[in-house]
Amino acid sequence: MRILVVGSGGREHAILHALRLENPDAALYAAPGNPGTAPLAANLPIAADDIDRIADAADAYAIDLVVIGPEAPLAIGLADRLRAEGRRVVGPNAAAAQVEASKAFSKRLMQKAGIRTAASATFTDLDLALAYVDSHPEPLVVKASGLAAGKGAVVCATRGEARDTVRAMLGAGIFGDAGRTVVIEAFLEGEEISVLALTDGHDVTLLPAAQDHKRLGAGDTGPNTGGMGAYAPVALATHALLERTRRDVLRPMLAALRENGTPFSGILYAGLMVDRDGVPSVVEFNCRLGDPETEVVLPLVESGLSDCFLAIAEGRAPTPLRLRDGAAVTTVLAAAGYPDAPKKGAAITLPTSLPEGVTIYHAGTVRDADGTLRVSGGRVLAVTAVAPTFAEAQRRSRETAAAVQFDGKQYRDDIGWREAARLRA
Numbered sequence: 001m002r003i004l005v006v007g008s009g010g011r012e013h014a015i016l017h018a019l020r021l022e023n024p025d026a027a028l029y030a031a032p033g034n035p036g037t038a039p040l041a042a043n044l045p046i047a048a049d050d051i052d053r054i055a056d057a058a059d060a061y062a063i064d065l066v067v068i069g070p071e072a073p074l075a076i077g078l079a080d081r082l083r084a085e086g087r088r089v090v091g092p093n094a095a096a097a098q099v100e101a102s103k104a105f106s107k108r109l110m111q112k113a114g115i116r117t118a119a120s121a122t123f124t125d126l127d128l129a130l131a132y133v134d135s136h137p138e139p140l141v142v143k144a145s146g147l148a149a150g151k152g153a154v155v156c157a158t159r160g161e162a163r164d165t166v167r168a169m170l171g172a173g174i175f176g177d178a179g180r181t182v183v184i185e186a187f188l189e190g191e192e193i194s195v196l197a198l199t200d201g202h203d204v205t206l207l208p209a210a211q212d213h214k215r216l217g218a219g220d221t222g223p224n225t226g227g228m229g230a231y232a233p234v235a236l237a238t239h240a241l242l243e244r245t246r247r248d249v250l251r252p253m254l255a256a257l258r259e260n261g262t263p264f265s266g267i268l269y270a271g272l273m274v275d276r277d278g279v280p281s282v283v284e285f286n287c288r289l290g291d292p293e294t295e296v297v298l299p300l301v302e303s304g305l306s307d308c309f310l311a312i313a314e315g316r317a318p319t320p321l322r323l324r325d326g327a328a329v330t331t332v333l334a335a336a337g338y339p340d341a342p343k344k345g346a347a348i349t350l351p352t353s354l355p356e357g358v359t360i361y362h363a364g365t366v367r368d369a370d371g372t373l374r375v376s377g378g379r380v381l382a383v384t385a386v387a388p389t390f391a392e393a394q395r396r397s398r399e400t401a402a403a404v405q406f407d408g409k410q411y412r413d414d415i416g417w418r419e420a421a422r423l424r425a
């Protein structure tokens, strides 16, 4: 088996780690990978969105299966190109990747399929958008429709703030083309969970539900980020809630995508807001595995991931996964200045030995010519602990995160606080 994983983050390191454990003898490749994937796979110096060179590499290395990690290459048609060349791919074609790349598209399909989601309207005209804001109750949410690296959704406490946000997106064009269409929607109360589904476009195999921590600061304060940590499973996500999500969210969305002529194959990520009565509404769909969710859900898969990837890549129904008991918690270590202006270059010192069940996934790291590991991006490392209990996983993740050293390191020492409070109650 020869497998290529496209991407360079903690998610891709976690995918390769899981694939290596299941396939000790496989030839694994990463494009471009990172210093953490280097011991697991051959890192090819090819950017994740360089479609031509990835297609050439898949040919040159006779790749049997390509797993595409990030949304950007999916949105520009990497999967289409590879499929057209007869390759097995995990990841949707560009038309189906619009579930993430166009919130306007995603909302339209959700409305058509009757999937619970915040009431919304879509605008390209500034004056019409401002008039809509003026008639909307507070708080409200303004979103750039296109891909904006996790920064495109702005929760606005007041209409004034929403007006400013609409002007910035539609007027000043702060997100470029991604913000030339905006979605304005009602604010949903509740607790967020991420449900990741492996799918052939019809059936789904669910990964354990995870909870991300989007805000930079402890207690969910400060600016939004790509995600500062996660845990899985989530007690709130009961079997009944997950089955309801399969029935009322995932299957109807997949059906709507098929009827739209844009069938979806790959990983459909439902970002859900669960209200006080345990009813889920969709906040967003993504067309890929989450980051940092992947770093907690894949370590809980004992076996079956490669088989399931292969099944959906061949258009067969997703096969079941065998899950491990216990819990996983990951703590993200971010660079100084993250999320606005991450500072690169600081030397990183990793602990010489890790507690049982702890893995450090690399994200924004580089190894320079003399072998020093350095910060090269906003999210630098993800420290995952798997343990028999949530509390133990939380402690080991937090303590190992504290032991990693680099200048300006930022991390949250309260990842999983909601779960901890739930378990105390």
Ligand code: AMP
Pocket (backbone or CB within 6 Å): 118, 141, 143, 150, 152, 153, 154, 155, 185, 186, 187, 188, 189, 192, 214, 271, 283, 284
């Ligand atoms: P999105 O880019 O749509 O995933 O939004 C990013 C984050 O903004 C979400 O994870 C939520 O925390 C928050 N958010 C987005 N839409 C809503 C909403 N309608 N109500 C409450 N929070 C939201």
Ligand code: GLY
Pocket (backbone or CB within 6 Å): 212, 226, 227, 286, 289, 290, 291, 292, 293
């Ligand atoms: N952690 C959120 C995301 O991957 O979109």
